[in-house]
Amino acid sequence: MRESTMTCATFEAELGDFLEGTLDDATQAACERHRAGCAACAALVADLDAIVTSASSLPLPAMSRDLWPDIEARLATPVLDLSSAAARGASLASVRPAFMWRRLAVAAVALVTVSAGVTWNIARQAGELSPAASAVVASALETTGATETAGTSAASDIAELRDPAAVTPVAVAANTARPIALDTIYGREIAMLRTVAEENLGLLDSSTVAVVRRNLDIIDRAIRESREALATDPNSGFLLEQLDRAYERKVDLLRRLATL
Amino acid sequence: MHSLTVTGFLPDPSLHTRSTAHAVALAPASVAAPEAPDAEREDIAAATAGDRRAFERLYRSHGQRVFALCLRMTADRVLAEELVQDVFVRAWQKLGSFRGDAAFGTWLHRVAVNIVLSRRKHDGTQRDRTVQDEQSLDAAPAQPVSVGDRLDLEAAIASLPNGARRIFVLHDVEGYTHEEIGDLLGITSGGSKAQLHRARLLLREALSR
Numbered sequence: 001m002r003e004s005t006m007t008c009a010t011f012e013a014e015l016g017d018f019l020e021g022t023l024d025d026a027t028q029a030a031c032e033r034h035r036a037g038c039a040a041c042a043a044l045v046a047d048l049d050a051i052v053t054s055a056s057s058l059p060l061p062a063m064s065r066d067l068w069p070d071i072e073a074r075l076a077t078p079v080l081d082l083s084s085a086a087a088r089g090a091s092l093a094s095v096r097p098a099f100m101w102r103r104l105a106v107a108a109v110a111l112v113t114v115s116a117g118v119t120w121n122i123a124r125q126a127g128e129l130s131p132a133a134s135a136v137v138a139s140a141l142e143t144t145g146a147t148e149t150a151g152t153s154a155a156s157d158i159a160e161l162r163d164p165a166a167v168t169p170v171a172v173a174a175n176t177a178r179p180i181a182l183d184t185i186y187g188r189e190i191a192m193l194r195t196v197a198e199e200n201l202g203l204l205d206s207s208t209v210a211v212v213r214r215n216l217d218i219i220d221r222a223i224r225e226s227r228e229a230l231a232t233d234p235n236s237g238f239l240l241e242q243l244d245r246a247y248e249r250k251v252d253l254l255r256r257l258a259t260l
Numbered sequence: 261m262h263s264l265t266v267t268g269f270l271p272d273p274s275l276h277t278r279s280t281a282h283a284v285a286l287a288p289a290s291v292a293a294p295e296a297p298d299a300e301r302e303d304i305a306a307a308t309a310g311d312r313r314a315f316e317r318l319y320r321s322h323g324q325r326v327f328a329l330c331l332r333m334t335a336d337r338v339l340a341e342e343l344v345q346d347v348f349v350r351a352w353q354k355l356g357s358f359r360g361d362a363a364f365g366t367w368l369h370r371v372a373v374n375i376v377l378s379r380r381k382h383d384g385t386q387r388d389r390t391v392q393d394e395q396s397l398d399a400a401p402a403q404p405v406s407v408g409d410r411l412d413l414e415a416a417i418a419s420l421p422n423g424a425r426r427i428f429v430l431h432d433v434e435g436y437t438h439e440e441i442g443d444l445l446g447i448t449s450g451g452s453k454a455q456l457h458r459a460r461l462l463l464r465e466a467l468s469r
Contacts, residue, residue: 016457047464054413055432060328061414067327067341068319071348075312259350 006034011041019048186247190254197257216253222246304364308355315355319348322365326372332429333376335418343379347372373430373444416466424459431456 011034017023018031035042201209226243233239300321306314326347330340351371358367417425417433426445430436431452438449438456445452 016453019457019460020453022453044464047468048460051413051460051463051467052432055417055428056435058328058413058433060324061331063324063327063341063344064337065341067323067344067348068316071319071345072312072316074345074349075315075352 006030008034008038008041011035011038012044015044015048019045019052186251189251190247193251193254193258197254200257212253212257216250219246219250219253223250300364301360304355304358304360307352308358315348315352318351318364318368322368323348325365326368329369329372329429329434330376332414332417332433333373333426334379335420335422335425339379343372343376346375346379350375369434377426377444413463413467416463419466420459420462424455424462427452427455428459428463432460 011018011031014023014027014031018028021028023031035045201212204212223243223246226239226246230236230239230243300318303311303314303317307318323344327340327344330343330347331337334340334343347368351368354371358364417428420428427441430441430444431438436444438452441447441452442449447455
């Protein structure tokens with residue numbers, strides 16, 4: 001019926017789907033017939049076809065200058081190993097923002113919890129922990145255990161977000177490093193990221209911001225307690241590694257906020 | 261009704277620097293990508309290990325194409341050049357996450373689209389304008405149409421409202437599907453189709469002046 005009554009207005013209403021080829025067969029055929037008998041509509045279709053064809057083969061515009069020197073200058077900014085964070089970031093890239101932030105909030109808590117828990121179990125079995133180290137681990141477990149985890153399955157998020165193979169250069173050097181070196185190395189990047197991260201927090205809803213801030217507080221507490229423990233046990237490689245990991249988590253979280 | 265003459269915006273072969281391989285290498289996920297040339301694979305591996313000269317070669321190969329995307333998406337040359345820098349800095353940081361499942365150009369292209377769209381989210385004015393675009397098909401163009409009897413297609417694209425321009429560029433210039441655009445922009449594929457059709461009609465109107 002449609003073909004016998006199709007007007008230009010009807011044709012134009014169907015035009016988008018007609019060009020996409022998503023109309024049912026009968027309507028598509030009706031549109032074809034209308035186009036064949038209507039010069040104005042045929043011209044319209046021809047014009048749109050010309051636009052589509054041209055758009056797919058546009059020449060590349062030229063940049064006003066070579067941007068590489070500016071890019072390279074930014075690459076020269078000291079940045080720590082990003083492979084693990086980047087891998088995790090890529091896995092999150094296809095996730096819807098709300099889901100990503102739920103996982104982000106969970107990750108900050110979960111990483112502290114699992115890292116401390118695993119280390120606690122391993123070290124306890126090996127009898128390696130000094131009293132100061134034991135206090136730090138116990139504190140981390142206690143703190144994170146009492147913290148909000150945004151109501152999700154932490155275990156699955158942990159498995160996905162934690163990369164056991166990721167070892168930073170700083171962590172490798174933990175036995176010889178000192179807290180002051182870690183403060184310097186991480187402090188520089190944290191300072192750079194903090195401003196942007198704080199700005200981006202404004203893009204999130206208040207409840208998410210609250211969760212993120214609580215988890216930053218947890219990480220800060222882990223850093224503080226590790227440093228305090230190192231003051232009484234300065235040769236503990238374990239404590240240095242704990243401090244390094246806490247810093248790494250903080251940088252990772254800030255980096256994700258900064259690149260939101 | 262006269263037929264639209266596209267003088268001035270049909271591509272000049274002498275200026276057409278996008279090779280077929282390049283076009284495919286930078287295609288969206290919906291387009292099959294061939295294997296990267298050995299030299300590019302080596303550069304990717306070297307850049308991932310921290311070799312900036314290798315990364316510079318990747319920039320030389322892909323920078324102009326990324327710039328074209330940024331420029332057409334934003335209709336702002338200065339902003340586009342800033343975004344190109346952001347894209348390559350981000351790519352440098354995230355190279356470790358590139359697994360080679362897709363062509364490097366495809367991966368880089370996705371990084372670029374995300375950066376452009378992220379910048380939009382940071383700009384309250386543009387965000388508001390986008391909302392208007394989604395709500396009303398009668399929204400005024402984001403920029404006044406340039407003086408002249410006939411605009412070339414680039415200028416006409418730049419004159420589109422932001423929402424319509426982004427969808428036109430992603431679909432008709434870059435080859436994304438409506439489903440992919442919907443995922444990127446957080447809209448339905450039907451909304452993407454409607455905006456695309458509107459964009460084409462606005463372009464026709466601009467080019468017919």
